[in-house]
Every structure is written in structure tokens, then in C-alpha cells.
Amino acid sequence: xxxxxxxxxxxxxxxxxxxxxxxxxxxxxxxxxxxxxxxxxxxxxxxxxxxxxxxxxxxxxxxxxxxxxxxxxxxxxxxxxxxxxxxxxxxxxxxxxxxxxxxxxxxxxxxxxxxxxxxxxxxxxxxxxxxxxxxxxxxxxxxx
Numbered sequence: 001x002x003x004x005x006x007x008x009x010x011x012x013x014x015x016x017x018x019x020x021x022x023x024x025x026x027x028x029x030x031x032x033x034x035x036x037x038x039x040x041x042x043x044x045x046x047x048x049x050x051x052x053x054x055x056x057x058x059x060x061x062x063x064x065x066x067x068x069x070x071x072x073x074x075x076x077x078x079x080x081x082x083x084x085x086x087x088x089x090x091x092x093x094x095x096x097x098x099x100x101x102x103x104x105x106x107x108x109x110x111x112x113x114x115x116x117x118x119x120x121x122x123x124x125x126x127x128x129x130x131x132x133x134x135x136x137x138x139x140x141x142x143x144x
Contacts, residue, residue, distance in 0.1 A: 037081030037093075046070035046105075052116040063116040068108030071128070074101040079138075091142035098136075102129035 025033070047070040052063045079095035106128040111120040 037079055040075075040078040040080065042073065042075040042078070042097075044073040046073075054116060060114065062112060062114055065111045065113065065116065065120060066107045066109075067111065067120055068126075069106070071105030072101075072103040073105045073129075075099065085142070089142060091140050094139045094141065096135035096137050096139070098134060100133045100135060102131065105129045 049068070051066045051069050054061045054063045056062075075097035076099040077095070078097045079093070081093045081095070082090060083093050084090050106126065108126050108128070109120055109123040110125055110127075111123055113121055
């Protein structure tokens with residue numbers, strides 16, 4: 001056990017000295033940089049009593065209310081890759097998560113009313129997600 005600890009400390013100290021000099025890049029140098037992008041993993045646990053958004057029309061403010069918003073949500077390997085189309089224009093490829101899991105994640109009641117803090121007078125429904133899913137594909141975004 002001690003030798004593993006010693007090895008880890010030695011590697012950490014050695015890597016601290018491995019620093020590249022910082023250099024600003026001009027536009028042409030930036031265009032020449034290529035990389036794979038980033039991957040994002042999400043482990044989200046929410047427990048919110050109420051979320052409200054107000055909208056004013058003709059002097060009357062109405063609130064869209066999500067009551068009991070929360071639960072547990074996990075998503076692994078959402079990728080964000082800057083890519084180039086054959087015509088030379090760039091776009092952003094957002095890959096769908098390969099693993100998605102939810103446990104009581106969602107909203108227990110949805111309502112619309114003029115009092116943001118009062119009890120919901122009527123629910124328009126709820127949505128709760130439970131289970132796992134696997135997704136494939138990507139969403140491509142580019143400038144207009």
C-alpha cells in the first residue's frame with residue numbers, strides 16, 4: 001500500500017513541473033487547432049418546493065407554476081464537439097447521452113394562476129420520469 005502511495009506522490013510532483021509556456025494565438029492559428037471536444041456527465045438531485053415564472057399581458061400578471069419540481073437524474077457522456085462541414089463552415093455537434101436514468105424526476109403539479117405564492121387552485125397535470133434509457137444520435141447547431 002505504501003509503494004502505491006509513494007508512486008502516486010512521485011507522479012503528482014513530476015506532473016507539476018510539466019508546464020507549457022502560454023502563448024496567445026491569432027485567428028489563423030486558432031483555426032488550425034483541432035480537438036475532440038468535451039464530454040459531460042450529470043448527476044443531479046433536486047428538491048424544490050415551487051418554481052414560478054410570471055408573464056404580464058394587458059396589465060395582468062399570470063404565473064406558470066411548477067410545484068414539487070425535483071428528483072434524481074443522471075446522464076452520461078453528453079458530448080460537445082466543434083466540427084467543420086465540407087464547405088469549411090463550423091458547427092457544433094451535441095451528442096445524446098448514452099445513458100439516462102431518472103428516479104421520481106419531474107413536476108408533481110403544474111398550474112397557471114395570478115397568485116404566485118398561493119396554493120394551486122387547479123393542476124394541469126404532472127410529469128414524473130422513472131427508469132433508464134439509452135440514446136443515440138446528435139443535434140447539430142450552426143450559425144444562420
